[in-house]
Amino acid sequence: MRLRVSNELGSAAAVLQGLGGWVPPRVVTNEELPASWGVDDAWVRRRTGIGTRHWADADTSTGDAAERAARLALASARTPRVDAVIVATSTPDRPMPATAPQLASRLGLEGVAAWDVSAACSGFVYGLAAAAGVICAGIAERVLLVAADVYSTLIAPEDRSAGVVFADGAGAVVLRRGLSGEPGGVLGFDLGSDGTGHHLIEVAGGGALERARPRAYRPADRYFRMDGREVFQHAVTRMTESSRLLLKNVGWTAAHVDRLVAHQANARILSAVGERLDIPADRCVNHVERVGNTGAASIPLALADAAAREDLRAGQRVLITAFGAGLTWGSAALLWPELDRIAPVHDTGTSAGRSL
């Protein structure tokens, strides 16, 4: 059963109050990719649309990246206080405990509710739904949602196909309780999953199944693997269908969408989704060219980058849509609010990026 929610105007809603994005300082160009992969700039660009990505060093954990983005989002929201912290990630620092409680403590948010969301590259949209849920239920007035992934730790050293695409980063939003229809209010969601496709994108080992039957697994099973062809088709189909359902539910057409912010998986998936939704390329946000696929972080990073460049402006109708392992997918719609100036995502050498 799919979950579709569309808020009545004037009812309680999660409202976007702050936004921040952070990528590790190390930029890796296509020319700097491992020589053993045998790729060049033209090959990577043609195949993926990616020109550069950022890889974390060994001293930067998912929690570290999450903290950077979280501080930027809290500063943007002009509030140091939230009632809950949610972290969406596929690369938690450890299997247990979740990353969110420690992040909350590092931010000085002692005692707040804190938990992780595991929905892979759909994690930000699922996390947004979780945040909206606790806000609309009256459980929290304000939620910090951070999507962070250090995918460079999850890719096998010899995996060229995934290695050229996946990268590291974190994006965060602060959501407050407000009214549906006001600028920044999330107008509705469409969420779905198909567990029969669990094997199409997976890290097969490292969990309870491997611990129960260790001899059934190989060291390579600790790394990410993906059936690129099947995933391409599912990603395009699911994001397109989910977007259409949500548009109908919130009373928009494709012509109403000022900015489509899809999961930044690959430029060719972005263009295939935009074409099917009939949303012109100049209204489709492309951040993958600069950062690659940063997993759950890709959408808030793309939002932060677009907002910092003033490509996202108050009053614009924004459609976000994501697809990831699970299989999972989800979409959300909101009117872009007036926000304080958002720190540039790619200005990592400034005080904003080094404020810890």
Add this chain to the structure above:
Amino acid sequence: MSPVQSILRSALTAKFEVPGSAIVPEASLESLGLDSLSLAELALILQEELGVKVEEHETAGSTTVGELSRVLLAKCATATAGAQ
């Protein structure tokens, strides 16, 4: 040219910028410049346009235009017969 062949030709020329003169029965999809993601997208377009499931091995790099046309014609004929 059948509607199925016309849809295949149109997808190859419009979406993948293959010159019409290169689309001959013996040409493999790989030789027309389609990489693995293009093959995936071609299969998706054909599924959307024709309403039939196109399997991975049916749009492999080594598949020729003639082979793919025959497979699609057979699938569409079966789908039409099944619908009657």
